Structures are given as structure tokens and as C-alpha cells.
Amino acid sequence: MSIAIITDSTAYLSSQFIHDHQNLLIAPVPVLWHGKTYTDMVDITPDTFYPELAKSADMPSTSMPSLGTMEDLLDQAQKKGYDDVVIIPMSKGISSFAANLHELTDHNEPRVHLFDTNSTAGGNNLLVRLAVQMATAQFSIDEVLQGLTTLRDSMTIEFVVKDLTHLQRTGRISNTARILGSLLHVCPVLTMDVHGNGKITPMAKERTEKRALNHIQGDIQRIMDANTALPYAAVVFDGNHATAKARWVDQLKAKFPGLAIDTSFIGPAIGCHTGSGVLGIAWAYDGEAIIDQIRRQR
Template sequence: MKVAVMSDSTSYIPEELIEQHGVHIVPLSVVFGDTSYREGIDITTGEFYQKVRKSAELPKTSQPSIGMIARKLEELANDYDAVISIHLSSGISGTYQAVASAGEMVDGIDVYPYDSELSCMGQGFYVLEAAKLSESGESPEAIIERLDDIKQSVRAYFMADDLSHLQRGGRLNGAQAIVGSLLQIKPVLHFVDKKIVPFEKIRTRKKALNRIMGMLEKDAEQGKALKVVFIHANNESAAIELKEQFDASYPDMDTMISYFGPVIGTHLGEGALGVCWYTK
């Protein structure tokens, strides 16, 4: 059985890994005024952050249309028997549901939509694992079993310099009064039940990052083999600094850098940082 692996552009997997593993990507878009840009196709991450600085109006985001996804699935049906399609959390975007709906419309391929319940390279971890397993001939069911296994150990914590982007886009959950008071500080955020909620109220960026690194180190100290990604919104030097700090103490861990591209950058704002990890 030939199993394709598909994801959406918000997994922000390095291009060379996408090519190496033949992962198929459907793009989400950022919208400035009346103009829509598919991320990674019509606009690069660098161009996006420049455009936001110059633009009077802040961008919005949109999920891929069911029609676009159905056309992609029809193409895949020519070469594959099944597709596992891994997406950003259904609690923050309708993309997963759109893939599920498109899957019901298309014949000739079995579609297995998978909700990563997070986003960015944390979602990318699932995609790369699925791709490796499909290359070794595993069935869709066996691949999904392994993805569910990863879900048990995956951790994702992040912080934004300016929470108003998340609030404006309606992606920050929690009691309204708490959310209002959070706008003055730098809380650590995470996903609970597929939605973004404050993990802990913290006053400064430095303390928030120390808190995240502390949780990562606690897991590393238990001798687990971790795969770790440090993610930045147009602030690569900050991500490199965190990675180097961690690598110096835990040289045997598998670490990498990734980025918040246009769609997620719209909601987190420039300067945001995140760390995701799971036990390999």
C-alpha cells in the first residue's frame, strides 16, 4: 500500500526535509487588505515581516479552501492508495475540518486526517515521523498509532512579545478578565484541549524563557532522548542562543531551529519564541 504524507504550510518544516521525504503541503494564506498571499508560495517569511512593519492595516489569515484541498487529494489519488494528512490544531483553525470534508468528496484514495493539536514544527515532528514510517512500508493504522504515541510526550510552550495579536485574532482563551490582565505581561502559553491558554503568568520575557527552558531541562535530566525545536518569529539569534545554551548542557540531544512563518506570525507577532520537544 502506498501512503502519502500531507500537511499544511504552518508546520514550517525545513525545505530540504520536505523534499527529502516527499511531503505534500497545502498552504494557508495571509491577507493584507483585499490581497491574499499563500505562505511559502506568494510570500516568504522575510517578506512577510517586512510587509507587516510597513503596512497600515494588520493582516488576517485564512485556511485553504475545500476545493483546493480536494484538487490536491485528486492528484495524490493518481499515485497513492492512502494519505495521512497532519494539521494544525482544530481548536485554532478550520484546516483539519476542511481536509476531513475534502476527503469525503474525493474517490480513489483513503484520507486519514490527523489533528496535531498544536502547530509549527511541533506539528512538523508528527509529519517527519509519518513520512519515515510510510517510507518503511507501514500501514496508515500503524503510522497513526505511532503519532498517538508521540502525542503522549510532546510539549509545546511559547511566548509572544505582544499578546494583542492573539487576542485580536480570537485565538487566546481563558477568562476574559485574566486575558485582559495578561496583555501587560509575558505569560507562557501552551495548548490545552486544542486551544491556546496561559500556562503561567510571568512578568518579563527573560523569566518566561527561563521557565520554559527549566521545563525542558527537567525532562532532559530524566535521561530521555529528546527531539527539541527552538522556534522564533524573525528573531533567529534568540532561538540560536537558547539552542546553544541547551546543547552545551545536553550535547547528546537532537536539537534544531525553526520559525513562525507568516500565518502563525500574524497571530503571535514579531519576536515571539517557542520551544517544542518530544521523547524519541
């Protein structure tokens, strides 16, 4: 019994984490810009992407990892001796990538298990790290999928953007929402519908980023107070907004001392759709607590 995990690059895991886990394989997302195809987090990174985005009249877009790329990763997993592979893709609500992966689910060596995430970025960061930890610890495939389901079903993702232009341009949010944000000069609070269609929707509007973040903190408090079965953990992520992220992490740690907080970022493939200046958080039941719960259920 051995399990590998495949995810796309939009989980934005640290290079150290990827290096340390041989059972984790990454499918980079293609970024299309200036007539060229770049590879997310390989030959285009946040350090090069965001400065160019600020001055370029040519706006980037994304494609998706090809089925050929996914087949190559499955071949790698087979050669390494893995019996099962769990694929953890970006949300079906923002990309057709997950739908295309259904063509791989009849794969026999290794067996393929496609997990419906309804999330990306910080949310998938939490999911992938749990899956890798459980696979490394030799949990069964059913237990890994159970753990992922528990984490996803307890997850909330909320974030703020500087404006809605990029999300509207690439079709990730409605034109109505873009006009609302632009005309009223509001700082919108957005969410991913993790418990439904996995789409990005506006949920509130505030006059400043500070008020928007306070709104999110209120949601964190409300949800954690209403769901006390397990402790929570979170990933705070930013798109070219690192100073604000560090400041917010300090505030969150002071306000929620029992919340385990990690950090991540938004790289080029997601930054194409959100633009610069994103700040958000994904929170869900703590992975360690989920693992302990599954062990007790054995």
C-alpha cells in the same frame, strides 16, 4: 502499500525537506492583507512579511486551505499511485480547518486518514517529519498512525511572545489574558493544549524573556525526568527572532546534551496571530526512538 502525507504550510518545514520527499504534499494557508490574498510561504515569506507587519496599520488575517485545494492534492496523490494519505493539519483549537477535513474521510482512492494534532508550527514539524520518514520506510498505515499518536501524546509546546495583542485580535487567546499581559508588563509563557482542546492558553508570567525561557527549561527538565520510556527530541522555533533563537539553542544544547534539537520558524500564516518576536519549543519522544520501538513490537 504506499502512503502520502498532506499537511498545511504552518508546519514550516524546510524547503530542502519538502523537495527531498515526493510523498509529502503541502496545502498553503491563504493570508489576507491589503485587499489581496497571498499564499503562505509561496508569494509571502518571513523576509517580506515581518518588515511590512512592523510598519503597516492594516493588520493581516488568514483563511484556510479550501476543500477544493485538498481534493486537488488527493488527486495528485492518486495519480502518483498512493493507496493511503495521512492528513496532518493545524490544531482544531486555532482553526476550523481540521473540522472541515472530516468531509474527506470517506475518500476511497486514496484512503484518507485524518490525524488530530492539537498542535501547529514546531509541533506539526515533528509530527510531519516522523510520518514522512515512516511512510518512506514502508511502515503500514496503522504503524504510521501509532507512531504519530505516540509522538503527539508525549509532546509539549511552550512559547513566549512580545505581547498578546495579535493573539487577542484574532481570537486565539482570551481578552482577559491580553489585559493581564499588557497592564502588568509581563512576558507571558504560553502553551498549546496538545493533550486536550488544542487551544493556546497562558500558563505563567515572567518579568523578562530570559526568565520566561528559564521557566520553559524547567518544564523541559521536569517532563523529561518524569517520562523516561524514550529519549526526547525538540524543535525550537521563532517568529522574526532568529538571533535570540540561536542563542537559546546553544543554551539548550549545553543544558540538555541528550536532547536532539532541530530548528524551524513561524511564517506569515501563524505570524498573523502571534506577531513578531516569538520564541518557543516543541518537545516530544524522539522519532527515531519511536520507530525503533514499533519495529520491536512487530
